[in-house]
Amino acid sequence: MPELPSITPELQIECEQPQPVVATHATKIESRHLDFFYGDNQALFDVSLAVPERSVTALIGPSGCGKSTFLRTLNRMNDIIEGTRHAGEVLLEGRDVYGKKVDVVALRKRVGMVFQKSTPFPKSIYENVAYGPRIHGVKDRKKLDEIVEKSLHRAALWKEVSHRLKDSAMALSGGQQQRLCIARALATDPEVLLMDEPASALDPASTARIEELIFELKEKYTIVIVTHNMQQASRVSDYTAFFYEGKLIERGGTEELFRTPEKQQTQDYITGRFG
Amino acid sequence: MSKLDHSSPSDLFQSGKKETRLFAYLCAAATWSSAAILVILLSAVAFKSWGWFDWQFLTSYDSRRPEKAGVFAGLIGTFWMISFTILFSVPIGVGAAIYLEEYAKDNWLSRLIRVNLSNLAGVPSIVYGILGVTLFVRMFGVFGEGGHLDSFIGWKVEELNFWGISISLPLGEVVLAGAMTMTLLVLPVIIIASQEALRGVPPSIRHASLALGASKWQTIRHQVLPAAIPGIMTGVILSISRAIGETAPLICLGIAAYVPFAPGGIDSPSALIEHPEGMLQAPFDYFTVIPIQIYNWALDHREAYKGLAAAGIAVLLLMLLFLNGIAITIRNYSNRHIRW
Secondary structure: OOOOOOEOHHHOOOOOOOOHHHHHOEEEEEEEEEEEEEOOEEEEEEEEEEEEOOOEEEEEOOOOOOHHHHHHHHOOHHHHOOOEEEEEEEEEOOEEOOOOOOOHHHHHHHEEEEOOOOOOOOOEHHHHHHHHHHHOOOOOHHHHHHHHHHHHHHOOOHHHHHHHOOOEHHHOOHHHHHHHHHHHHHHOOOOEEEEEOOOOOOOHHHHHHHHHHHHHHOOOOEEEEEOOOHHHHHHHOOEEEEEEOOEEEEEEEHHHHHHOOOOHHHHHHHOOOOO | OHHHHOOOHHHHHHHHHHHHHHHHHHHHHHHHHHHHHHHHHHHHHHHHHOOOOOHHHHHOOOOOOHHHOOOHHHHHHHHHHHHHHHHHHHHHHHHHHHHHHHHOOOOHHHHHHHHHHHHHHOOOHHHHHHHHHHHHHOHHHOOOOOOHHHHHHOOOOOEEEEOOEEEEOOOOOEHHHHHHHHHHHHHHHHHHHHHHHHHOOOHHHHHHHHHOOOOHHHHHHHHHHHHHHHHHHHHHHHHHHHHHHOOHHHHHHOOOOOOOOOHHHOOOHHHHHHOOOHHHHHHHOEOOOHHHHHHHHHHOOOHHHHHHHHHHHHHHHHHHHHHHHHHHHHHHHHHHHOOO
C-alpha cells in the first residue's frame, strides 16, 4: 500500500505570522534516525530531516559537519566509497532508498545531483546533456534534440550555446560549465535535485545566475543544497538545516532560523563566531 | 634597514648563479651527446644501406645471391605476427587493466598482482622466449611421435585438419606461436600503460556519470574508456613497436631466417582473391621476421651482406618511426581535446 505523503510536523513551526508556504508542502524525501559510517568513523548521528517538495532546503554547517555526507545518502552516492555503512532510513516518497529491492540506477534517475566542481564530460555540449536520456534508453534523435533543448532552456544556458551544441563542453566558462551540469542533471527528468556547493568555485556574477536558476527550478523540483555561504543560504532557500559534528542541530524555515535560532551553536555559527 | 643593506637583491641570486649555469651546461651536454650518437648511428645505417635499400629489396625473398636477396618474407611475417599480437594483447591487456582499476577490491591479492606486473614488465625478453618454446612451440611435449600421449596411450597426434587447414601439433615455429610469445612479452607493459591511462581519468567524471543513473558498466563504456583511449593507444603502440624489434625471444623459439614463401601463400592482393582460405592457414604457417633476417645477414662475413643488414635496419627503423609518429599524433590530439 503506497503511503500517503505526510505533512512534516517539524516544519509547521511556531511562528507568529502564519506561513502557509510551510504548511502546504508535503514531504518529498526524508531521513529517519540516520547514522552513517566511513569504516569506524561515524559521520552522521541519528539524523532525522524531512525535505518538503518543490522547495529549496539548504544544509549549512562548518567543514566536516556531515552535510555533504548527508546529501550523498539521499541518492546513495556514498555507496561508491568502500567500507561505508548506515543505519536508519532514507525515505523517498515513503519508500526506503536503501531497501533491498531498490535499483540504485532508477533512484539516481529520480534524485539527480550537481557537484561542487563542474564536471563536464570531455564531449560536445549536446552529448553532455543527451548522455542521461541515452543511457536510460531514449534513442529517437528528435526526442533527444527536444530534451536537450528543454534542459538547456531550464538551466538558462540555451541562448549562449544554441548555435554551438557540437562544440566541446570543455571550451565553456566555469559558470557555463556548471549550468551545463545542471542541464545534464535535469535531462533525466529528476524529481529531486541535490546540489553540493554548486557555486563555491564561481565568480559573483555566475553565482548570481546559479542562484536565480535555483529559485526558478523550485517551481518544478525539490532542491537540497549544501552551502558554506550564509548569504546564499538565506537568499535561495525556504528551509535551512544546521549540521554540527555529524548531528542535525536545528532546522526550520530559513527566515526564522537566521533571525531567531533556538540553539546557541546555531546562533554562534550564523553570526560567524566559529566555522 | 641595516639588515637589508648588506644583502641587496642581486646578492641573493649571485651565490647560486655559477652552479645553475654549470648544471645547465651538463644537462645540455647529456642531451647533445645522445643526439649525436643517434645521428652517427643513423648516418652509418644510411651509408651502408646505400644501393641496397630499393624496391627490389622490399619485394624479394631472401636469396643466396645478395643482389637478389630481399626482406619481403620478414615484412609479411612481421605483419602477421604483430597483427595477431595486437589481436591477443589489446583485449586481454585493456580488460585486465579495467578489472584492476575499476573493479578489483584493494586486498593482498590485487596488490600482489599489481606489484608483479611491474616485475613482469622488467623480465628479460629471452625468458619469454624460453616460455614460448615450452608452451607454444613444443606444447610440453604432449603431442607428436614420442610425446606423452604417444608413450602413455599410444596416440600419435601430429596434425589436425579443419576444412583443408592443417594445424601441426605441437604448433612448431609458426606465426601463432610467435604472436602468443610476443603477447606474453607486451602484456605487462600494455596493462600498466592502460592502468595509468584509466587512473588519469578523474574520479569526478565517474561520479558525475553514476549520479546521472548510469550503471558502472555504462560509466566505464561511455565515459572512462573513451577518455582513456588516447593513453591506452599510446601505450599499445609503444609496446608493439618494441615487439617489432624483438629478436632474442624469436631466436629462442627457433624462427627460421630463410623462408622462401609468405604465410598461407598470400604474397599479393591477387593471391588473396584467388585463395582466401590462405588467411586461415597463415597463422599455422612458418614465417620469419625482419630482425631475424637482419641478425642472419649480420652474421655473414661477406661485405655484401653488411649492406643487406643495414638496409633491413633501415626498413625496421622506418616502421618504428611511423608507429611512434602515430603515438605522438594521438598524444597531441588528446592534449588539445581533453582537458580536465
